[in-house]
Amino acid sequence: MASLTTSQASFVARPSPKRISPRSTDQQVSLSPRDLPSFSGLRAFTRSSTHRRLPTRALAPISATVRASAATDVALVDKSVNTIRFLAIDAVEKAKSGHPGLPMGCAPMGHVLFDEVMKYNPKNPYWFNRDRFILSAGHGCMLQYALLHLAGYDSVREEDLKSFRQWGSRTPGHPENFETPGVEVTTGPLGQGIANAVGLALAEKHLAARFNKPDFEIVDHYTYAILGDGCQMEGIANEACSLAGHWGLGKLIAFYDDNHISIDGDTEIAFTENVGTRFEGLGWHVIWVKNGNTGYDEIRAAIKEAKAVKDKPTLIKITTTIGFGSPNKANSYSVHGSALGEKEVDATRKNLGWPYGPFHVPEDVKSHWGRHIPEGAALETEWNAKFADYEKKYPQEAAELKSIVTVNLPTGWEKSLPTYTPESPADATRNLSQQCLNALAKVLPGFLGGSADLASSNMTLLKMFGDFQKSAPEERNLRFGVREHSMGAICNGITCHSPGLIPYCATFFVFTDYMRAAIRLSALSQAGVIYVMTHDSIGLGEDGPTHQPIEHVASFRAMPNILMLRPADGTETAGAYKVAVENRKRPSILALSRQKLPHLPGTSIEGVEKGGYVISDNSTGNKPDIILMGTGSELEIAAKAGEKLREEGRAVRVVSLVSWELFDEQSEEYKESVLPSEVSARVSIEAGSTFGWEKMVGSKGKAIGVDSFGASAPADVLYKKFGLTVDAVVAAAKDIC
């Protein structure tokens, strides 16, 4: 582990934070304003500007404003850092709730990152080539809000800071990408953010490998993260960092806020491992900044060193004091998650020599930070100009990249989906899913994904591509290893990088339990990840109850903003993919069978899009004697039971309920046309928990399912033993009508 011990004092006289600017002098840039390309990544257009952010002071003349602010001395940095601290203190105090400790401790690294190192455009938080910043320790969100505020983001104005944690504000209790432009991903649940950061850095490496040319570095940014002791303890962080090391994500730079305090007190009580050694084992470059409180130059030097290491991600372990500046609460858990209290706020003001009132940003600090608006606009203008040149020279690549930067899917993409007839050979939906995946990868430039070490079981390999690896980052098959939780979070990061990146990831359906926290964040943060979940019931057979999902379909039906799809055959599988690809603002889970299934008459893509629909019916006047319902592998059973009952003269409707969420969204008329309220004789069959089926079968109906754990035996035996049979459906139907 490299250790930076240079004292702060030795750097005091040097006014040049720009030495570690992200952009090196060998990049040719144009200063003239250009028309912006008319595609997005540009959700908000920047004001045209001749200002630009300069890599070195020597490179070109800069405006007086920028020059004045660039001449940053230590006193001004201190003042800026204390501004960050007090914005956090004051916002938490006003809310009477929140986490002041981290912002007070991490303000110095936050300042260096946002004021000196990162390239971004405050007026267009979605500018494609920005550096990404992730606060994995999301409870410290006032750090991020303060930085966005100082940098000039419209999403965090003074009134937003003053309404921290209040109803309707853009400054919620943890960072939320869907509330606050400038926040890249939603964090708070610990460990998620660093895994997201791995996904963002993966996306950058992948896109750079695909689209950069010897004469055009069109994709080129860093991903920075701050994580704390809590993140470090979470298993997901180790998973993700193991992958980051394996993939050699050299442009990922993570600050580990080593403050020795977590909620329960000193980390000595539960966390005494050597994090640096562990990260060396994971293949990271590790640097220790011993003075994270005031050692600005140590921080700068660490970032410079990190950037020089191209083939490994870097962990900057940075020792800080939680609640730095609070005379009575610093370095204790009491400053972690509560307001300081009026008395301690006053004491901290005195202690840090802060004469200003709440929420005050001193003029010199404001003026210093003011340059980021013109500089950011210039950075984007410059990149746009470069892109325009790139587009001329490489029109095809430019079109592909555009479709990734934006979310404009190629016209007619859905026509690539395979089609099936009842005569097509029976097959497992996991195999049919693979046909869809491979069809989509041909037409969707941003389609990529993989499995948690089950590619050959989940059937998720894209045959026309190789494996994304350190030495082959342009490829699209992601090999996550047995790391379900980080897989989900990495995919969240990938799709949050660029809206046209459409990641899928796969494991056995039962192992959604390992990654549920990441899946929930897909749903909450509107990240349209596609979860390819095979082996979706006791139908997987001999692996037994540890591997057999029971409650999983129900558990996701209860989760907001996620589509739970359980297709029955090839047509429904194609339909499920159509829905999943189109839903870029909510994730989809596809539950797929291990066992072979026939292609059923009556299934349709349009039906899947409605979530529930009639696949066969011999009744008239919307008045069947009985309605049979099924999903996935059991729709076949419902269909066969329907035939049997019809042979006995009954008017039977068979309904596929492939996605309850989509069905719920249909008009009342449509729903009534599928499930007329006056027909109370209803039987459902699904190889999983019956929990929730009362909604569909009503109080007089009967739900056939599995409400205990499964067992280890061949699938056909299990279906019989658990009563998932045509006879059982027929008997239940006769019982109630």
Added chain:
Amino acid sequence: MASLTTSQASFVARPSPKRISPRSTDQQVSLSPRDLPSFSGLRAFTRSSTHRRLPTRALAPISATVRASAATDVALVDKSVNTIRFLAIDAVEKAKSGHPGLPMGCAPMGHVLFDEVMKYNPKNPYWFNRDRFILSAGHGCMLQYALLHLAGYDSVREEDLKSFRQWGSRTPGHPENFETPGVEVTTGPLGQGIANAVGLALAEKHLAARFNKPDFEIVDHYTYAILGDGCQMEGIANEACSLAGHWGLGKLIAFYDDNHISIDGDTEIAFTENVGTRFEGLGWHVIWVKNGNTGYDEIRAAIKEAKAVKDKPTLIKITTTIGFGSPNKANSYSVHGSALGEKEVDATRKNLGWPYGPFHVPEDVKSHWGRHIPEGAALETEWNAKFADYEKKYPQEAAELKSIVTVNLPTGWEKSLPTYTPESPADATRNLSQQCLNALAKVLPGFLGGSADLASSNMTLLKMFGDFQKSAPEERNLRFGVREHSMGAICNGITCHSPGLIPYCATFFVFTDYMRAAIRLSALSQAGVIYVMTHDSIGLGEDGPTHQPIEHVASFRAMPNILMLRPADGTETAGAYKVAVENRKRPSILALSRQKLPHLPGTSIEGVEKGGYVISDNSTGNKPDIILMGTGSELEIAAKAGEKLREEGRAVRVVSLVSWELFDEQSEEYKESVLPSEVSARVSIEAGSTFGWEKMVGSKGKAIGVDSFGASAPADVLYKKFGLTVDAVVAAAKDIC
């Protein structure tokens, strides 16, 4: 990292595997048979026997049978190892399904452990002081079944091997403690087993610290585990191993089966970290056995070295060849999870010189292993004699230990639970929960637990005890750090160690998402862990939607064999703990509020035990005009709405539905007495997903809840904005009756 390179050859002449026996010569033991103590840990009584397993050959005379078998030469070890391999090959072949690769590679370490190192009694798999063995790589269960079979466990006879993975067999597709005596915990989902092993080793260290005396080492065993590359990749394994290092669990010895193959192929594609370095960072002693295929003496020496390190757990990285012996499939993923196929089975028989038919155990192997039955019985007899002496000298400690070894709770323990009246001061159920925890810890000797770094928020500290730490293992407050997933799995291990150990663990309810795989294994493996889950709804307020559970109650109601309890006040919280403690074969989840709640008239412990009950009613003849239902913090709202409607002259029943599972188990008569089917006017209120409530409110009723994600704002604001109000209940009630 120490490396054992001693060649096998140099050990060939030495017939003394006993050199690394777990029991040292300085332990005084009696050879005379004794009456067995009449308490269990002894679910099956052993036959009395004068045989005993000897720590060294010099210590005492042993019977001819035992001596003959002890004179093990390398040829016989080879033969025993190949027996294990072929039992696995043959069972998988017959089942046409399973995982032969791991047993073929791990047979040598399995042999050394079960034949030479571990102390156990095959005829009483529950003998308290046995060494514990965990196959964390549970898919290789045929290794464990073969070893149990050779060792003489009644649970795995030849016919059981022949019915591997079949309906009703005791040899399911992954190891299940509830199916197969001798299997300590249920594994298969990767990473769980090593975390369970940490729990088992913690339990041993804790009990040893509490009950051993200078003259009586009454608790004294090792915990062994085998984990593979897959387990190593899982975050849960890193979490658990970080804790094991922190706690200094010196008697935990884990074999890392380093075979470089996972399902997707060579681990090079996804797993290139340096595991040894990582474990050194985690505070483990690390040994590398380079020849795990035939290096028996390397394995023995590694175990000896591991035992010599008392203050750290040991990872023995043991390099093996997956599918060792298969000429065409060894060292490839194809041998991981499928039967070899007839042709390759034949080729493997030829390659390893195995002339025997399927399932054959050669006579000399059988005879060699035969000694474990008498030796195991002798070990237990000896321990029982020691315990009898201990009991004489330390009757109080002996009684406590008995109540931990068995599951006989002290008479009247439930009287310790606090009682409340409607006049008691309003309080959050998380605080009331702490009163219960502290009351229970006083009367239940096996009660221990803790939080994932939220002790001061979950309110889970036991005030009369200190922290369980490396240097204070007798204490009962467990400090898990921010490691929810391993916390659950460690608790599973603790309760699987001894049935009278009653672990509880805590975090915010939303973070059950991080530990769901472990919670499901509590349910499946009948491990009565108590999950103390606070901050159970949007009522937690400002932390916002990342921290607010919505779908969680529903998701656990759908899970088999688990009790989901959401108590409304002090009395119900006490009732929930009564139920949780009594349910030693199924886990309980207590969802508890952050916000203050009043103590309601009509709540009762007996009511909680029924899961659903009437707390107030002004109707007659079981015919209320309307039934209002609530759980937890919303029962108060239902009660207030009831009062309002009664003021308007309605006959209103208010029902608490604190646990749906318990309510479902009541008689039809009782259920009808609470929710009469002819009353269709029903309104429910619960601050969570309404998914599933149709079952309770019926198709004409109305469920009030939260079906979107929450928001960041004070709790009272959220309740109003999300419509969880008395007025909303009243309005809904009037709407439908």
